[in-house]
Amino acid sequence: MDISLFLVLALNGIQYGFLLFLVASGLTLVFGIMGIINLAHGAFYMLGAYTVYWLVGYTDNLFVAIVLGLVIMLAFGYLLERSAISFLYKRDHLYQVLLTYGLILVLDEMQRIFWGTDFYSVPVPQILSASVPLTETQDYPVYRLFISVMCMAVAAGLYLLIGRTRLGMMIRAGASNREMAQVLGVDIGRVFAIVFSIGVALAAFSGMIGAPVSSVYPGMGEQILIVSFVVVVIGGIGSVKGAFVGAMLIGLADTFGQVLLPDFASVVVYAVMAVVLLWRPQGLFGRA
Amino acid sequence: MTEAILSTRNLSKLFGALVAVDGVTIDFAPGKIHAIIGPNGAGKTTLINLLCGDLSPSQGTIAFKDRDITKLTPFQTSRAGIGRSYQKSNIFPEFSCLENCWLGAQSRLPTSMKFFRPAEGYGEVRARAERALDLCGLGRRMNVRAAQISHGEQRQLEIAMMLATEPELLLLDEPLAGMGTEEAAAILELLKELARDHTLVLIEHDMDAVFSIAEVLTVMDNGRVLVTGAPEEVRRNRAVQEAYLGMGDEGA
Amino acid sequence: MSESRTVASLLLAAVAGLALFPFASDEFYLELFTHFMVLGIFAMSLDLLIGYTGLVSFGHAAFFGLAGYLLAIITPESEAMSLWVSLPVCLAGVALAALVIGWFSVRTSGIYFIMITLAFAQMTFYYFNENVALGGSDGMFIFTKPTVGIGGFEIIDLGDPTTVYYAVLASLVACYLLLSMVLRAPFGRVIKAIRVNEHRTRALGYDTRRYKLAAFVIAGTMAGFAGYLEAVSTGIVSPGHLSWHQSGLVLILVILGGMGTLYGPVLGAFALGLLHDQVQDVTVHWQLVQGIFVILVVLFLPHGIAGLVARLARRGAALAERAREPES
Ligand SMILES: Nc1ncnc2c1ncn2[C@@H]1O[C@H](COP(=O)(O)OP(=O)(O)O)[C@@H](O)[C@H]1O
Ligand SMILES: [Mg+2]
Numbered sequence: 001m002d003i004s005l006f007l008v009l010a011l012n013g014i015q016y017g018f019l020l021f022l023v024a025s026g027l028t029l030v031f032g033i034m035g036i037i038n039l040a041h042g043a044f045y046m047l048g049a050y051t052v053y054w055l056v057g058y059t060d061n062l063f064v065a066i067v068l069g070l071v072i073m074l075a076f077g078y079l080l081e082r083s084a085i086s087f088l089y090k091r092d093h094l095y096q097v098l099l100t101y102g103l104i105l106v107l108d109e110m111q112r113i114f115w116g117t118d119f120y121s122v123p124v125p126q127i128l129s130a131s132v133p134l135t136e137t138q139d140y141p142v143y144r145l146f147i148s149v150m151c152m153a154v155a156a157g158l159y160l161l162i163g164r165t166r167l168g169m170m171i172r173a174g175a176s177n178r179e180m181a182q183v184l185g186v187d188i189g190r191v192f193a194i195v196f197s198i199g200v201a202l203a204a205f206s207g208m209i210g211a212p213v214s215s216v217y218p219g220m221g222e223q224i225l226i227v228s229f230v231v232v233v234i235g236g237i238g239s240v241k242g243a244f245v246g247a248m249l250i251g252l253a254d255t256f257g258q259v260l261l262p263d264f265a266s267v268v269v270y271a272v273m274a275v276v277l278l279w280r281p282q283g284l285f286g287r288a
Numbered sequence: 289m290t291e292a293i294l295s296t297r298n299l300s301k302l303f304g305a306l307v308a309v310d311g312v313t314i315d316f317a318p319g320k321i322h323a324i325i326g327p328n329g330a331g332k333t334t335l336i337n338l339l340c341g342d343l344s345p346s347q348g349t350i351a352f353k354d355r356d357i358t359k360l361t362p363f364q365t366s367r368a369g370i371g372r373s374y375q376k377s378n379i380f381p382e383f384s385c386l387e388n389c390w391l392g393a394q395s396r397l398p399t400s401m402k403f404f405r406p407a408e409g410y411g412e413v414r415a416r417a418e419r420a421l422d423l424c425g426l427g428r429r430m431n432v433r434a435a436q437i438s439h440g441e442q443r444q445l446e447i448a449m450m451l452a453t454e455p456e457l458l459l460l461d462e463p464l465a466g467m468g469t470e471e472a473a474a475i476l477e478l479l480k481e482l483a484r485d486h487t488l489v490l491i492e493h494d495m496d497a498v499f500s501i502a503e504v505l506t507v508m509d510n511g512r513v514l515v516t517g518a519p520e521e522v523r524r525n526r527a528v529q530e531a532y533l534g535m536g537d538e539g540a
Numbered sequence: 541m542s543e544s545r546t547v548a549s550l551l552l553a554a555v556a557g558l559a560l561f562p563f564a565s566d567e568f569y570l571e572l573f574t575h576f577m578v579l580g581i582f583a584m585s586l587d588l589l590i591g592y593t594g595l596v597s598f599g600h601a602a603f604f605g606l607a608g609y610l611l612a613i614i615t616p617e618s619e620a621m622s623l624w625v626s627l628p629v630c631l632a633g634v635a636l637a638a639l640v641i642g643w644f645s646v647r648t649s650g651i652y653f654i655m656i657t658l659a660f661a662q663m664t665f666y667y668f669n670e671n672v673a674l675g676g677s678d679g680m681f682i683f684t685k686p687t688v689g690i691g692g693f694e695i696i697d698l699g700d701p702t703t704v705y706y707a708v709l710a711s712l713v714a715c716y717l718l719l720s721m722v723l724r725a726p727f728g729r730v731i732k733a734i735r736v737n738e739h740r741t742r743a744l745g746y747d748t749r750r751y752k753l754a755a756f757v758i759a760g761t762m763a764g765f766a767g768y769l770e771a772v773s774t775g776i777v778s779p780g781h782l783s784w785h786q787s788g789l790v791l792i793l794v795i796l797g798g799m800g801t802l803y804g805p806v807l808g809a810f811a812l813g814l815l816h817d818q819v820q821d822v823t824v825h826w827q828l829v830q831g832i833f834v835i836l837v838v839l840f841l842p843h844g845i846a847g848l849v850a851r852l853a854r855r856g857a858a859l860a861e862r863a864r865e866p867e868s
Contacts, residue, residue: 037651087839093651094596098795099838101788105831113825226662226784233655266666270659274644277656281647340743366745378743380736391733395745400726401754407726453745 004138009255011134015144017251018151019206023224024231024243025158026202032238033175033195036088037096040103041203042225048073048204049216050111053120062125066208070201077200081193089192108218117218122211147209154205155244158198171195227254230273236286245284292351293318293487294339294370294457299348300511301334308334310511311348316457316504321479321488323498323519326508332491333375335508336459339489340372341365352457366395371455375462375491377442381435385426385445388434389417392452420452425474440467444475457487464494476501499523543853551803558709562702570701571773576813577708578770581715583793583805585762588719590791591800592728593755594735595646598654598787599661600763602641605782607634607764608771609668612680623686623698630768631761637664638760639753646752649738661787669779679778682771704773711769712806715762719802722758731755792830796837798846807845 027041051072055065084103088096124143131139162168173181174191182188207220214220231250235242250269257268264271276284292315301309309331316322324332337343339350341362349358357365366372380388393416394400394407407413421427424444429437434445443466450458463479464472472494479488480501492498498505498519505522507514515525522528558577562570582604589595610630615621641660648656669677688696697703722728730751733741742748771777780786789812797808812830819829841848 031651037654084835084839091838091842093654094590094791094795095838095842097596097598097654098791099835101791102831102834102838105827105834107831109825109828109831113828222784226658229655230659233652233659237651237655266670267663270663273656273659277644277648277652281652283652342743361747362743363745363747366743372743374740378737378740380733380740382736383733387729391729391741391746392744394726394729397726400730400746400751402726403722404725406721406724407729408724410726413726449740449744 004135005259007134008138008140009259010252011140011144011148013252013255014248015148015251016255017248018148018155019210020224020228020231020251021244021247022151022154022206023203024228024235024247025155025240026199027228028232028235028238028240028243029202030196030199031232032240033171034089034192036085036196037093037100038085038199039097039100039225040107041100041199041228042221042223043104043107044073044077044200044203044221045207045224046111046218046221047076047107048207049122049211049214049220050115050207051204052208052211053122053216054115056122062122062212066205069208070205073204074197074201077197078193080200081196082189085196086189086192104221108221111218120216122216124212143212147213150209151206154202158202158240167191167194227269230269232283234273234276234283236283238287239283239285242283242285291318292316294350294352294489296335296339297349297351299335299338299350300346301331301338301343302346307511309338309345312508312511312513314506314513314516316487316489318487319483319485320503321483321490321501322504322506323490323492323502324506324508325492325495325498326514330508331511332508333461334511336372336461336489336491339365340370340459342372366453366455369456370459371450371453371457372459373446373450373461373463375465377439377446377466379434379442379445379449381433383434384431385421385434385437385448386417386430388445389420389448389452390414392420392449393417393454395453416454417452420448423451423478424448425471440471443467444471447475447478451482455486458482458489460488460490460492462491462493464492464497472497543850546853547803555709555713559706562705567701570705572813572817574701574705574708574773575770576809577705577712577806578766578773579790579793579809579813580806581708581712581769582763582766583790583797583809584715584719584802585759585766586790587794587799587802587805588722588731588755588759588762590794591802591804592723592735593731593752594738595752595756596654596791597645597657597756597759598784598791599641599657599659599664600759600790601782601784601786602661602664603634603638603760603763604767604770604786604790605668605777605779606637606664607631607767608682608777608781609674609680610634611686611768611771612682612777613674615682615684615686617683620684620687623688626686627768631764634764634767635757635761638757638764642753642756642760646749646756658784658787661782661784665779665782665784668782675778677779679776679780682775682777685775686772698772708769708773711765715765716802716806719762723802727751727754792834792837794844795842796834796844798844798848801846804844804846811845 023041023045027038030036030038048069051069052065055068056062059065084099088099128143128146130142132142134140162171170186170191173184173186174188178188227250231246232243234249235246249272253272254269258265261268294316296312296314299309299312300307312335324335326332334343338345341360341364345358349356351357352368352370357368360368390413393413396416397413421430424447426441426444426448429441434442437445443463447463463475467475476497482488490502502519504516505519506516507522507528514527515522561573586597586600589597607630610633611626614626614629645653645656668674674680685698687694688698696707698707730741730746734748734751738748767781793808793812794805796812797806798804815833816826819826823829
């Protein structure tokens with residue numbers, strides 16, 4: 001493999017890893033803090049992509065569309081938690097799986113009703129449409145670098161939100177001891193609703209920012225969901241740090257796998273997972 | 289001293305920075321009732337968990353009948369002949385008392401990978417299960433769901449399930465806690481009875497009970513063994529009086 | 541006692557009803573019911589894991605689809621193959637797959653188990669979906685039906701829908717009896733104990749992992765048997781049979797019917813299937829209806845139809861009791 005191909009693959013892998021991290025971090029947060037296994041997470045990613053496609057049609061500006069879309073998705077997540085997810089806290093994982101699976105069916109059908117089965121593309125914004133030279137013969141699109149930078153920014157923001165703010169403190173209190181937090185006057189119901197809507201927004205944001213690269217199509221949520229599961233399982237369920245390491249591992253494994261082992265491309269990801277679990281059944285950073 | 293049936297050498301267990309069991313070396317003589325006492329948090333339950341394989345030690349070794357069992361898992365120690373009852377009842381609430389004990393009794397079959405003949409057909413399993421129930425005074429509750437019997441009876445069931453596995457050595461973690469006085473007295477009699485052909489390792493907070501049946505006594509504090517000896521010797525030991533008995537029984 | 545006898549007589553009546561059904565039905569419903577019964581076997585096998593062993597597998601479709609693919613691969617295009625060869629080969633292949641997947645999966649528990657089984661099923665899905673030699677996303681045809689002969693005589697013609705219907709009905713009953721037997725045997729006692737309290741089961745001297753693995757292999761193989769029947773009766777197998785929607789569907793059937801009963805999942809297969817059949821005439825948005833239906837079942841009917849029936853029966857008994865009281 002020559003150096004420029006290697007560089008491109010590495011950058012693509014890292015960018016895919018960042019995107020996966022955003023989706024997976026929402027999944028792992030909702031599980032780690034609320035104890036909910038959320039299969040509909042991929043559907044939120046898909047909804048994000050469609051919403052931004054729809055809003056770009058009106059506003060003609062990706063950035064405005066993303067901001068508007070995020071507001072919509074945050075509100076949607078909040079309402080969804082209050083109306084359905086909140087019934088699941090005391091229930092077995094089995095029922096969480098089923099209910100959120102039912103949600104997927106509903107959201108997928110909604111998507112088909114509103115947007116049909118066509119593939120759509122979202123244009124890369126003018127100012128980010130350039131390429132930068134990597135080596136003498138190889139260019140690299142600026143937009144992909146932009147994705148990585150944005151993901152890093154969101155991750156940092158998330159870190160600060162949970163580590164440094166009052167809301168973050170309440171979230172941490174609620175996660176470690178629900179009853180105690182309630183006694184101390186934390187409105188756990190609202191905190192969980194906020195956490196869930198943040199999770200929804202993280203998935204949707206990945207879908208939005210990834211839309212110009214991946215295009216927008218039915219079933220895009222499923223693919224990312226399953227891969228995010230793999231990421232979360234590898235990293236250890238509930239661990240954000242684990243989600244990051246897992247996402248990078250899978251992002252790179254998948255990108256290089258597509259080129260080096262084209263016949264087994266989609267199996268590589270699962271093979272990585274199997275090896276990790278053989279070594280550490282609770283994931284890299286999971287609690288036993 | 290006679291050859292020990294179970295012995296630990298320098299056994300330790302760390303939970304993070306907390307040393308729950310700290311360099312414990314004890315020999316348990318066969319056929320004796322060996323009680324372990326100590327204030328709450330002394331590490332008694334953790335020690336039992338190490339002995340039966342529920343936890344793996346951070347350091348040290350365990351030998352049972354001259355065989356190294358340090359790394360064995362709970363099902364292996366059970367099959368080797370070490371029975372264990374839990375401080376907090378650890379039963380199958382949805383099953384009847386008989387079915388609870390049945391599981392213990394059935395585990396003495398060479399294997400339970402048997403798919404064809406109904407379990408009821410295994411007469412020797414039923415006999416073992418019923419005998420264990422009878423011994424623990426639950427004969428009449430045989431077909432009642434374990435969730436529905438009283439707390440004290442659940443404690444009895446806890447012991448019966450262990451007896452159904454026909455262990456040679458019994459690890460009993462506060463078997464009397466939560467029982468009524470009459471039941472406790474009956475179980476105490478049962479333990480004395482069992483001591484004729486079993487080895488008993490008994491954690492108990494009820495000092496009267498301990499001094500009435502223990503033949504050897506170990507006092508633990510802060511994860512360490514303070515002293516091991518005959519009950520009367522231990523009672524006279526200054527260090528023990530200061531660390532534990534001096535405080536009265538409130539620690540229980 | 542009397543409750544189990546009531547259930548037994550209801551089940552006998554249901555089987556008798558199913559046995560008479562072909563006399564009253566057209567071919568469309570005959571084939572539909574055949575499909576329901578196949579799904580019933582599939583769901584029943586999952587019930588062994590979910591309802592009895594406490595293992596929530598979200599990748600059960602892998603075994604269902606794999607059996608169909610194996611059949612499609614080994615069946616020659618022009619000449620028929622004996623069922624006495626193809627069935628054992630397919631089941632052995634599926635059992636092997638279940639052994640490998642299960643070996644990894646039973647090391648984990650709870651949510652990890654759900655995710656790992658899902659991931660393995662996806663791996664299987666992508667393998668077939670992207671393998672052009674095996675039909676890719678279009679799947680494969682099984683051009684000839686297996687022949688069932690004894691001593692050179694063809695005794696069953698699997699080309700005839702009514703014959704297939706009865707063969708599947710017999711298989712359904714056989715699977716029910718087989719699982720009932722396994723559950724009554726010592727093995728069944730152990731896996732039921734694992735569901736309630738795995739830690740104590742281990743402490744009582746059982747290598748619980750081995751028992752979970754054995755349950756996983758039995759359930760996987762039976763799912764494979766259902767997949768084999770499906771492939772034989774429809775003559776086609778596609779990646780859809782292995783997809784996670786198929787795994788989700790069978791999970792729904794188990795919960796809708798009532799887990800831990802064996803017959804409940806079969807009820808679930810018929811209930812959801814008939815609902816689908818009715819809704820289809822009204823709207824093309826079946827998924828929407830199904831999704832809402834699933835959410836409602838989770839929220840309001842967690843013990844499924846079997847649980848509802850049991851509750852009604854208990855309430856009826858209590859009412860009858862109260863009615864009798866003043867007299868005595
Ligand atoms: N699983 C565990 N994780 C962390 N700390 C533990 C755990 N189990 C016990 N401990 C700690 O170890 C110490 C000894 O506990 P334990 O063995 O239960 O004492 P005892 O049975 O003598 O009352 C206590 O400080 C307890 O909090
Ligand atoms: Mg204790």
